[in-house]
Amino acid sequence: MSFAELNLHASIQKAISVCGYATPTPIQAEAIPQALSGRDLIASAQTGTGKTAAFIIPALERLAKPGPAGIGPRVLVLTPTRELAAQVADSVARYGRFLRMRYGSIVGGMPYPDQVRLLRQPVDLIVATPGRLIDHLERGRIDLSRVELLVLDEADRMLDMGFTDAVDQIAAATPKKRQTLLFTATMDDPMARLAGRLLKDPSRIAISSPKENHDSIEQRMHLTDNLGHKHKMLHHLLEDPTITQAIIFSATKRDADTLARDLYDRGLSAAALHGDMTQGARTRTLTNLRRGKVRFLVATDVAARGLDINGISHVINFDLPRAAEDYVHRIGRTGRAGATGVAISFVSPADAVYLQRIQRYTGQTVQMHTIPGLEPVSTLPVPGRGGNGAGKGRRPFAAGGQRRQGAGAGKGGAAPKSKAGYQQRGRSQR
Structure with missing residues (x-):
């Protein structure tokens, strides 16, 4: 037709x-x-x-x-x-x-x-x-x-x-x-x-839409207790020098702004990308990302849809998406053009049902990882079995796994500071 x-x-x-x-x-x-x-x-x-x-x-x-x-x-x-x-x-x-x-x-x-x-x-x-x-x-x-x-x-x-x-x-x-x-x-x-x-x-x-295997992407999960625990793990992971560029996904535009500003205040070259930005601001941010002036892009799902930038070595799901197809789309921003990539997701006990959807949709069970000194005290409940918080229920898949020091194969030094900074974005009036 x-x-x-x-x-x-x-x-x-x-x-x-x-x-x-x-x-x-x-x-x-x-x-x-x-x-x-x-x-x-x-x-x-x-x-x-x-x-x-x-x-x-x-x-x-x-x-x-x-x-x-x-x-x-x-x-x-x-x-x-x-x-x-x-x-x-x-x-x-x-x-x-x-x-x-x-x-x-x-x-x-x-x-x-x-x-x-x-x-x-x-x-x-x-x-x-x-x-x-x-x-x-x-x-x-x-x-x-x-x-x-x-x-x-x-x-x-x-x-x-x-x-x-x-x-x-x-x-x-x-x-x-x-x-x-x-x-x-x-x-x-x-x-x-x-x-x-x-x-x-x-x-x-x-x-039905074809599912991508993402064989070139190493996927990891980290169980988180609360927002403060998330931030501590993120700051640790971003110290890894093997990260050339990363996209960090947040649930809301406000969170994207806040997180990008936090990273910039820590001396990292970070910027936000979301739907409230003017088209000119989005274009400038993506241009800076492609030129290497932005190392960490904090984005919402819709703003990052369709991004095709070969230099993205890592994707970090600061907030786990509610829709399984969004997870597949997000991690597909790395491991492109024959390169390998790393996708790291933070999972809270409240995310158990969304994690179950992702695993069912992808047909994969992603192994849990822990960071020495930042181990969680919570456990993941089994959706539908009454577990709804820390220490309740049991994890719906194999936890534990290898302990990793950073986002890559080993722990490295602090990421270099850059003059490319975070800018407050204009809001569309539409």
């Missing part, structure tokens, strides 16, 4: 052609026709399969036709994080560049006045995180009675983050006759219950 065979609106087809795309990915080839038919849809697909375009293109096709009069959005896309919302908004801009429409983002951490101005005017499409949207909804700032299409992107992650009630409340504020598209990487019992409440006779699509 080609995009031309989908009989899309001429403006959308033109935008797709300008992007250089001729053939849809498997998830796009299956999901777009189903969505265009008007049926509700449950699509199970991993990150990196092209799922964003799989719902944005049908959404834009709907907006290319006249809709009912009003101010509220005709299309509402819910995402779990600001970073993902920015990625979705970028796709709207890319594929809708030749359409006459108005769209915007309603996410936490952004200025309220800009969002209030957006909602006071007619808008066709809104990309939102549940928490901030609920805030506007309860204050009467947004009317969802005109919603024709509701999209839940990475719905499993929204449930993991505790947004179940918020999603239900938002869906209840939209018309019952709406079309609903649900995209998720996993389909467990909570997800099935959510789908049962919000969707009507949905079509079902499941697209």
Whole structure:
């Protein structure tokens, strides 16, 4: 199938052609026709399969036709994080560049006045995180009675983050006759219950993505007791002179800024990369990384997606990702172009369920390592067996392993200081 065979609106087809795309990915080839038919849809697909375009293109096709009069959005896309919302908004801009429409983002951490101005005017499409949207909804700032299409992107992650009630409340504020598209990487019992409440006779699509073996990457896990323990281990590991450059992944943009500033204050050449930075700031940071002026890049998942820099010798998961495919994506930033790499992950007792997902997804059990003098006192509980803290349950895989002094084969001296420092980044106002 080609995009031309989908009989899309001429403006959308033109935008797709300008992007250089001729053939849809498997998830796009299956999901777009189903969505265009008007049926509700449950699509199970991993990150990196092209799922964003799989719902944005049908959404834009709907907006290319006249809709009912009003101010509220005709299309509402819910995402779990600001970073993902920015990625979705970028796709709207890319594929809708030749359409006459108005769209915007309603996410936490952004200025309220800009969002209030957006909602006071007619808008066709809104990309939102549940928490901030609920805030506007309860204050009467947004009317969802005109919603024709509701999209839940990475719905499993929204449930993991505790947004179940918020999603239900938002869906209840939209018309019952709406079309609903649900995209998720996993389909467990909570997800099935959510789908049962919000969707009507949905079509079902499941697209599996090829798993990378990452044979060239040495993977290690370190059990951590608390945030202070994490920082002590990170500072020790970064003393290893075998680290040419490393990407350190954090869960939030605020944590990325804080951690990068901490490393810079310790005399290390560090910088942050996240979704609140302007495009110019991101470009400068990546240029400095490629030129070797930045040795330690502290990044969030979405900001680092697609990075292809051959000099990355180490990846450190300061925060373990909740989604297994994010773990595979993260560690794949090292060991590129025939080189070997090292991937180190910090795991807390609260991360046991996420570790289990990673092991099930990759089919691998990564050995635990300890650092002499920084041994943990906690143990990992077995998910679902009642263990939920230090000293409870048992570890769900072989622990112990070889004791390592640093991030590489042996302990080295302190990393050299550099003038390339951390800069406070500008925030996007979108």
